[in-house]
Amino acid sequence: MTELKWSTPEALRTLLCEVVSWKSMTLSDGEREFPFKVQAKLQDIPYFQDHYKNIELSEADLGRKFLTALYKHPEAKETIVLISHFDTVNTEEYGDLEALAFEPEMLTKALHDVKEELPEDARLDLESGNYLFGRGTMDMKMGLVLHMSLIEKACHEQWPVNLLLLTVPDEEVNSSGMRAAVSKLIEYREQHDLTYKLFLNSEPVFAQQPGDDKYYLYSGSIGKIMPSALFYGMETHVGEPLSGITANYIASFLTQRMEYNPIFQETVLGEKTPLPVTIQQKDLKMEYSAQTPYRAKALYNVFLMKRNAAEIMSIFEGVANEAAYECNASYQAICTREDVAPVGEIRVLKYEELMNHAVSKFGYDYVELVKTTVRDHQELDDREKSFRIVDTLMIQCQELAPAIVLLFAPPYYPAVNTSDDPLVEECMEFIKELGKSEFNLAIEQIHYFNGISDLSYVNYEDTNGGWQVFEANTPVWGDTYSIPFNEMRNLKAPVLNVGPFGKDAHKRTERLHIQSAFVELPQLLENLVKKVLLEKIEA
Ligand SMILES: [Zn+2]
Numbered sequence: 001m002t003e004l005k006w007s008t009p010e011a012l013r014t015l016l017c018e019v020v021s022w023k024s025m026t027l028s029d030g031e032r033e034f035p036f037k038v039q040a041k042l043q044d045i046p047y048f049q050d051h052y053k054n055i056e057l058s059e060a061d062l063g064r065k066f067l068t069a070l071y072k073h074p075e076a077k078e079t080i081v082l083i084s085h086f087d088t089v090n091t092e093e094y095g096d097l098e099a100l101a102f103e104p105e106m107l108t109k110a111l112h113d114v115k116e117e118l119p120e121d122a123r124l125d126l127e128s129g130n131y132l133f134g135r136g137t138m139d140m141k142m143g144l145v146l147h148m149s150l151i152e153k154a155c156h157e158q159w160p161v162n163l164l165l166l167t168v169p170d171e172e173v174n175s176s177g178m179r180a181a182v183s184k185l186i187e188y189r190e191q192h193d194l195t196y197k198l199f200l201n202s203e204p205v206f207a208q209q210p211g212d213d214k215y216y217l218y219s220g221s222i223g224k225i226m227p228s229a230l231f232y233g234m235e236t237h238v239g240e241p242l243s244g245i246t247a248n249y250i251a252s253f254l255t256q257r258m259e260y261n262p263i264f265q266e267t268v269l270g271e272k273t274p275l276p277v278t279i280q281q282k283d284l285k286m287e288y289s290a291q292t293p294y295r296a297k298a299l300y301n302v303f304l305m306k307r308n309a310a311e312i313m314s315i316f317e318g319v320a321n322e323a324a325y326e327c328n329a330s331y332q333a334i335c336t337r338e339d340v341a342p343v344g345e346i347r348v349l350k351y352e353e354l355m356n357h358a359v360s361k362f363g364y365d366y367v368e369l370v371k372t373t374v375r376d377h378q379e380l381d382d383r384e385k386s387f388r389i390v391d392t393l394m395i396q397c398q399e400l401a402p403a404i405v406l407l408f409a410p411p412y413y414p415a416v417n418t419s420d421d422p423l424v425e426e427c428m429e430f431i432k433e434l435g436k437s438e439f440n441l442a443i444e445q446i447h448y449f450n451g452i453s454d455l456s457y458v459n460y461e462d463t464n465g466g467w468q469v470f471e472a473n474t475p476v477w478g479d480t481y482s483i484p485f486n487e488m489r490n491l492k493a494p495v496l497n498v499g500p501f502g503k504d505a506h507k508r509t510e511r512l513h514i515q516s517a518f519v520e521l522p523q524l525l526e527n528l529v530k531k532v533l534l535e536k537i538e539a
Contacts, residue, residue, distance in 0.1 A: 004156055005044065006149035009518035013132070015041075015148070016104070016517070019141045020134050023102050026087040026172045027062070034086050035067040038167060042069050042148065047155035058184050060177040066168040068184060071154050072192060079162040079194040080533060081185065081493075082147040083201040083454055085171030085178070088136035093508040101508075104134035121211065122509035131503075131511040138502025138512045139451075143202030146500070146521055153526065161534055162194055171454055174382065174411045174481070178454035182484045185458075185491055196491065197533065198423065199458045202499040202525075204512070206451040215441050215516070217431055218449040218497035219424050221456055222273065223304030223415030225470075227316040228297065228383075229254055230390045230405040232398075234343045235294040242340045245331065245402050247283055247296035250346055253330075254323040254404060255281055258300045263315055266305040269419065269447045273303035280383075284391060295394075297387045304415045305448055308466025309408065313350070313473060320348045320404050344402050351390060351407040352472040357400065358393045367393070375479045382410045382481050389475040408474045410481040413456035418494035419447045423536065427496055430532045431524055439520050451505065455495045460488035498525060 006015050022037050023030035035057050042048050042055055054072065057065040091101040097114070100107040108126070111133055115123045125131045147165050154163050166185070168177025188194060205216050231251045236244030255278055264276045279301045283293035302312055324346045335342045349357075358367050374380070374388045386409045394405065418424050428445050435441035449455070467485040471477045501516035503509070 004152055006145070006152050007522075012145060012149060012518045012522065013514075016132075016137065016142055016145045016512075019145055020104055020136045021102050024087050024136070024169075025090050026170055031087050031169050032063050032065070034169070035065050035167065038067050038086070038144070038148075042151075045152050045155050047071060058180070060169055060180045062176075064169040064177065066166065066177045066181050066184075068181075068188065069151060069165040070188065070192065071151050071163045073158065073160050073162055076160050076162050077193060077195045078197045078533075079164055080198045080200055080529065081196055082150065082163060082165045083178075083199060084140055084144040084147055084167045085169070085454060086141065086144055086167050087169045087172050087177075088139065088141075089172050089506050091135050094135075095508075097508075101135040104132045104137050108133045118509060122504065122511070125503065125511060130514055132514055132517075133509065133511045135510060138204045138500070138510050139505040140203050140499065142204065142500045142502075142512055142517045146202050146517075146525055149522060150525055150529065154529075159530070159534065161529065162192075163529075164188065164194070168454060175413070175454055175457065178457045179483060182457055182487045182491065186487055196493040198427075199455060199491075199493055199495045201453055201455050201495070201497045202521075203449060203451055203453050203497050204499045204502040204505065206449070206505065207503065208446070208450065213501075213503075215435070215443050215501055216446045217428055217443060218446050219419040219421075219428065220417030220448045220495060221413075221415065221453045221497065222448040222450050223307075223456060224411075224413040224452050225302050225304060225309060225312055226279065226299050226409045226412070227302060227312055228299040228386070228407050228409040229320065230387055230394065230407065231296040231298070232394045232401045232403045232405065233292075233294040234402055236292050238290050238292055241292065242335065242338055243343070244292055244294060245343050245346075246292045247294050249331075250327055250402065250404060251281060251296045251298055253327040254320055255298055257319050257323050258298075261319065263319065264302050264312075266303075266307060268305040268417075271305070271447055273305055274450075276300050276302045284387070295391060299383065299409050305417070306415065308414070308462055308464070309412065309470035310464065310466040310468070313406070313408070313469050316406060317348065317350065320406055324348045324404055346402045346404060347400065348404045348406065349400065350473055351405060351475060354390065354393055354397065354400070354405055358397055361397065371475070371479060375476070382476050385480060386410070386475040406473065408470055410474065410476065412470060412474075412483060413452055414460055414462075414488075415448065416455050416459050416495055417447055418459065418496075419445075421494035423532075424494045424496055426536065427528060427532050431498065431528060434524060434527055435520070438523065441520070449497050453497065455497065457483070457488055458491040459493060459495055460485055460491075462489070498528065
């Protein structure tokens, strides 16, 4: 009789279903309660009864906490950090079945009754019996469950290595959990005299294109940033349209040039970033009226591999200058045709230039007051706050209008990649071979995890001050949003993502591959730690 509670496929499946049933959608009460439940579970492990202080809950933001659990071998310094997030996206898309979204066994059964409504690949997977459906099964509560079972085993068998389990909230929105955890990781390293050898995340495998069902390992994580713009035109009555200029007219020129623009696409190690798209574009008119909309905003999503924020801003500025040039020319032609005088020339300026202008006009204290007033609006998220700040400053600085103000809206996930790290190379080789021999799996390596992950906040590298440009052009920087770049630079260790196979994250057909999750991954991860990391460390 084994004393381990989470070591068989059945036990793992039961634990997963329990953990999934603890609803934890980002920004919900469930997300706040979740880490306490994990804490209670981990406290059942005898090691943590003797070392109860090794499990800690620390503050992220908005009353949310992240959990750390350290298994420390008395003689070991070498430490593997096991990273997961416990928040999930919402569940409206489940419709009538929403009540079962967090009950994988029941949901999987219930889906059989409506299987004709499912997309064909999901229906076939359902009929195969190989998948467990449910919100968070794949993304990524199974990853957390695998880490819990790994630490349980390490404690029980007294592996001569340290494991630090870290599970965080808010990955799906702003990653406030992971950004807060960075300083905790540094504090822990000093306090317990640890050496971080590897940051191991277990996000699930994401398809590279629709229909792709290969199993991947990841030695990095793609970056994501949101260059954004506030368009400030000039108001007028619809009856006299050319007495002003609408923000939507100006915006259309930039959006046309941003969407799918290959200048933002990077190709690194044979992998390409997805093209940029608009995430949101709207004018800032609150209600219908006969006044023309003279302020608008647009947020663009850009993926990164090698580039940093400074490089993106410089490309963005170039594109915006072209857009303004075209817009001015087109507007001039209209004014000539209609025989009216233009209201002005559209200029492009960065948020930091607007700031400097406002500071010299009104003084530093006034600008700070604008920011703190906006910050106190609890109902606004970081993106809305960013635009509110820029908008308020522009209203006070209309001598700059018409204008396109360029800024960054949170969140920013820097790209990370450690494909050429010798330890990562060894891990890759080992898992590929073991997967092949044990499970006949053809495993492939991907250099940048394409699902966006918290690995972005460790092992930060920046050679040319890219982050100062981010700080200077992010209106909410230092108030409600910040990234601990300096500390992230200080967390130098390779990154790896090894997680279970699943499909359709963030869709109502989210599902986890049963054999991969409960049979293959537990063995792959355990052997990875024991055979590669332990041997390497002991050698
Ligand atoms: Zn995830």
